[in-house]
Amino acid sequence: MGHRLGDTSAPARLAAPDEGIGRDELALATRNHGLPLEALRYDVTPPGLHYVLTHYDIPYVPEDTPWRLAVAGRVRRPLELGLAELRAMPRATARVTLECAGNGRALLTPRPVSQPWLVEAVGTAEWTGVPLRLLLAEAGVAADAVDVVFTGADHGVERGVEQDYQRSLPVAVATGAEPEVLVAYEMNGGPLPPQHGYPLRLVVPGWYGMAHVKWLREVTVADAPFTGFQQAVAYRLRQESGEEGEPVTRIAPRALLIPPGFPDFMSRARVVRPGPVPLQGRAWSGRAPVTRAEVSTDAGRTWHEAELEPDGGRPWAWRRWRYDWTADPGEHVLSARATDAEGHTQPLDQHWNRGGFANNLVQRVPVLCLEPDPADSGGS
Amino acid sequence: MGHRLGDTSAPARLAAPDEGIGRDELALATRNHGLPLEALRYDVTPPGLHYVLTHYDIPYVPEDTPWRLAVAGRVRRPLELGLAELRAMPRATARVTLECAGNGRALLTPRPVSQPWLVEAVGTAEWTGVPLRLLLAEAGVAADAVDVVFTGADHGVERGVEQDYQRSLPVAVATGAEPEVLVAYEMNGGPLPPQHGYPLRLVVPGWYGMAHVKWLREVTVADAPFTGFQQAVAYRLRQESGEEGEPVTRIAPRALLIPPGFPDFMSRARVVRPGPVPLQGRAWSGRAPVTRAEVSTDAGRTWHEAELEPDGGRPWAWRRWRYDWTADPGEHVLSARATDAEGHTQPLDQHWNRGGFANNLVQRVPVLCLEPDPADSGGS
Numbered sequence: 001m002g003h004r005l006g007d008t009s010a011p012a013r014l015a016a017p018d019e020g021i022g023r024d025e026l027a028l029a030t031r032n033h034g035l036p037l038e039a040l041r042y043d044v045t046p047p048g049l050h051y052v053l054t055h056y057d058i059p060y061v062p063e064d065t066p067w068r069l070a071v072a073g074r075v076r077r078p079l080e081l082g083l084a085e086l087r088a089m090p091r092a093t094a095r096v097t098l099e100c101a102g103n104g105r106a107l108l109t110p111r112p113v114s115q116p117w118l119v120e121a122v123g124t125a126e127w128t129g130v131p132l133r134l135l136l137a138e139a140g141v142a143a144d145a146v147d148v149v150f151t152g153a154d155h156g157v158e159r160g161v162e163q164d165y166q167r168s169l170p171v172a173v174a175t176g177a178e179p180e181v182l183v184a185y186e187m188n189g190g191p192l193p194p195q196h197g198y199p200l201r202l203v204v205p206g207w208y209g210m211a212h213v214k215w216l217r218e219v220t221v222a223d224a225p226f227t228g229f230q231q232a233v234a235y236r237l238r239q240e241s242g243e244e245g246e247p248v249t250r251i252a253p254r255a256l257l258i259p260p261g262f263p264d265f266m267s268r269a270r271v272v273r274p275g276p277v278p279l280q281g282r283a284w285s286g287r288a289p290v291t292r293a294e295v296s297t298d299a300g301r302t303w304h305e306a307e308l309e310p311d312g313g314r315p316w317a318w319r320r321w322r323y324d325w326t327a328d329p330g331e332h333v334l335s336a337r338a339t340d341a342e343g344h345t346q347p348l349d350q351h352w353n354r355g356g357f358a359n360n361l362v363q364r365v366p367v368l369c370l371e372p373d374p375a376d377s378g379g380s
Numbered sequence: 381m382g383h384r385l386g387d388t389s390a391p392a393r394l395a396a397p398d399e400g401i402g403r404d405e406l407a408l409a410t411r412n413h414g415l416p417l418e419a420l421r422y423d424v425t426p427p428g429l430h431y432v433l434t435h436y437d438i439p440y441v442p443e444d445t446p447w448r449l450a451v452a453g454r455v456r457r458p459l460e461l462g463l464a465e466l467r468a469m470p471r472a473t474a475r476v477t478l479e480c481a482g483n484g485r486a487l488l489t490p491r492p493v494s495q496p497w498l499v500e501a502v503g504t505a506e507w508t509g510v511p512l513r514l515l516l517a518e519a520g521v522a523a524d525a526v527d528v529v530f531t532g533a534d535h536g537v538e539r540g541v542e543q544d545y546q547r548s549l550p551v552a553v554a555t556g557a558e559p560e561v562l563v564a565y566e567m568n569g570g571p572l573p574p575q576h577g578y579p580l581r582l583v584v585p586g587w588y589g590m591a592h593v594k595w596l597r598e599v600t601v602a603d604a605p606f607t608g609f610q611q612a613v614a615y616r617l618r619q620e621s622g623e624e625g626e627p628v629t630r631i632a633p634r635a636l637l638i639p640p641g642f643p644d645f646m647s648r649a650r651v652v653r654p655g656p657v658p659l660q661g662r663a664w665s666g667r668a669p670v671t672r673a674e675v676s677t678d679a680g681r682t683w684h685e686a687e688l689e690p691d692g693g694r695p696w697a698w699r700r701w702r703y704d705w706t707a708d709p710g711e712h713v714l715s716a717r718a719t720d721a722e723g724h725t726q727p728l729d730q731h732w733n734r735g736g737f738a739n740n741l742v743q744r745v746p747v748l749c750l751e752p753d754p755a756d757s758g759g760s
Contacts, residue, residue: 002709002751003709003710003711003748003749003750003751004750004751005644005651005748005750007711007748008644008647008649008651008746008748009644009645009646009647009649010646010647019400020399020400020401020402021400021401021402021405021406022400022401023486023498024646024647024648025401026401026406026409026486026496026498027498027648028646028648029406029409029410030409030413030414030496030497030498030500031413031414031416031417031500032413033410033411033412033413033432034410034411035411036411036434036437036438036575037411038437038438038440039438039574041440046573046574046575047427047428047573048427048428048430048432048573048575048576049438049573049574049575050428052413052428054416055645056642056643056645057416057418057639057642057643058416058418058419058429060418060421106403106406113646114646116406116410117410118403118406118407118410120410120411155642156642156643156644156645157642157643157644157645157651158644158645158646159645159646162642162651193426193427193428193429194419194426194429195416195426195428195429196428259437262436262437262535262536262537262542263436263437263536263537264385264388264389264536264537264538265389265435265436265536265537265538265539266389266390266404266408266493266494266538266539267388267389267390267404268404268407268408269388269389271385271388271537271542329382329383330383331383331387366388368383368385368387368388369383370383370384370385371382371383371384
């Protein structure tokens with residue numbers, strides 16, 4: 001009759017057919033937030049509009065808190081660095097599009113019960129920090145190193161396991177320069193906001209959000225594969241719960257539309273008037289550069305090439321695309337899809353897994369085009 | 381067979397018993413966002429953690445956009461002012477707690493189908509701008525003025541009605557100094573973020589969020605009561621849909637706890653260890669100063685006086701409170717409630733209305749206190 005964590009922390013589950021979003025999923029949806037899709041207009045997402053997902057509480061770190069980052073484990077010279085020391089090291093800045101691995105989960109059938117994203121768990125920011133490879137070079141990684149483990153200050157319980165949030169990267173990724181992994185202390189030129197990891201977070205360009213450990217306090221080099229909860233239990237691609245599964249890593253290609261016209265408050269359906277409607281949006285992939293964006297205005301039956309903006313030397317950021325549509329009165333479903341240089345593209349049917357991860361089903365945007373306004377007809 | 385707004389824009393409705401949150405409600409919950417409750421620790425809410433509700437799209441207003449505010453209608457000298465002109469006028473700064481009128485809606489039975497807030501639609505900011513009464517004095521309000529109407533640049537459709545977002549205040553409130561209504565151009569010392577109304581918004585201390593018109597472009601003095609959608613159709617307290625209803629105005633008192641301990645990811649239930657657990661939170665009311673905060677650790681059966689911090693000369697901002705709890709192993713439900721100087725307090729049973737407005741039901745925070753950790757017992 002003792003009171004144990006299992007009393008409040010249940011196993012993962014799938015929603016029943018026609019089961020609406022529950023109070024638990026809603027509690028996640030009201031505290032986390034997505035990018036309002038009209039904010040796809042901004043090259044760099046303004047503060048407060050970038051998606052946020054925190055597993056546990058946002059740690060409270062007042063500005064004058066002394067913060068030490070430890071670099072430990074299988075290294076020759078363990079380090080413990082304050083923020084001023086990190087700022088004195090060589091720095092790099094990268095514009096990076098970050099997407100939650102669970103983006104699109106709430107559209108899956110059956111729906112994995114977790115943070116119920118539709119398609120909006122994305123954002124782009126300029127991150128500045130110390131290249132991780134320089135920190136690891138200074139510490140001297142042992143020859144038998146396998147994984148590098150990152151520990152955040154966020155603490156909670158998940159499926160009965162009490163934990164600090166921890167994730168790892170293979171040592172080759174952690175010490176690599178392509179992408180350049182950062183221990184970031186600035187977002188868009190200012191200190192990190194609390195919800196984005198103040199004072200330090202990892203940024204792993206091209207990888208889904210779970211890899212970008214926030215409130216980073218320790219980097220631990222390990223001589224064996226890391227088997228912590230967020231690596232071996234969560235964030236795996238599985239069809240059945242008993243499987244080992246493949247790890248979730250890099251971001252699959254996705255394109256999203258800036259919703260045209262104006263919305264209905266409740267249905268969020270879009271309304272346009274007949275005539276030319278320029279369509280714009282963004283496309284990205286963490287696997288390879290995006291080489292193509294296409295648009296469909298008939299629910300995916302036919303596709304048209306969109307004009308893709310050059311990447312401007314920012315390979316880890318989304319790219320803008322454009323397509324000129326002429327709307328006729330009636331109901332339409334708009335879609336866009338991205339393809340990258342390795343040939344990865346987006347499916348029209350769901351690729352399902354139990355966690356609802358790395359799903360990049362093509363977006364559907366219902367649009368109502370009104371009849372012409374008689375007041376605009378200009379004549380008898 | 382014409383295509384009309386009614387095709388995409390439905391009347392208001394109540395959820396059926398046991399009807400889960402729908403896709404439409406979820407689309408609102410993922411784009412809008414509440415205050416993660418641990419952020420109640422901050423006196424002034426950091427950017428991106430303050431609640432946000434936008435009815436339609438966030439207007440895209442690049443920094444160099446010329447913006448004019450018109451003051452028109454029943455005035456002797458209509459004005460049209462640019463941002464530099466507004467900044468040259470006398471300014472005032474106020475710390476204001478803002479709450480959405482629909483906060484708590486998703487906890488009601490039956491649930492009004494709209495933005496499904498639990499309890500987190502709140503935030504506190506320092507707003508700086510021109511006192512509205514000075515603008516109206518400069519324009520010269522006519523003697524027959526009744527209402528002052530505020531028009532935002534946000535455009536959409538709601539229950540079949542295409543509209544710019546518009547709300548009014550009685551002329552006595554608009555020209556009053558208690559509270560001092562502001563045409564604000566700064567939030568927390570910087571420009572307004574896009575989602576908070578860049579470049580201009582109204583701030584009406586003590587009133588629910590619907591009154592604080594964002595992306596403000598016109599102030600119109602009217603000689604008749606304003607009957608626009610957001611005034612006469614939405615934001616009314618009604619038991620039946622045909623009723624005229626009372627208008628939603630000032631914020632009812634509410635107290636919220638900073639959730640103690642740490643959370644379970646999915647259930648969001650809190651976990652603590654046995655022993656002293658200091659409880660803290662915030663309390664506010666837009667009707668009169670908060671005079672009392674109480675805490676219950678037994679689901680509202682008994683109540684204990686909390687220590688209320690002085691208001692620091694900021695009557696429109698939330699106040700911090702503290703109560704020392706000693707947790708015993710087992711399941712507990714914590715609550716807090718606020719009472720103001722006019723005797724308004726919070727109910728233990730819901731006060732229901734069809735819009736789910738101005739509901740201030742006492743919060744319930746389930747907490748699991750674990751058995752003592754044998755490793756901590758330090759004994760034989």
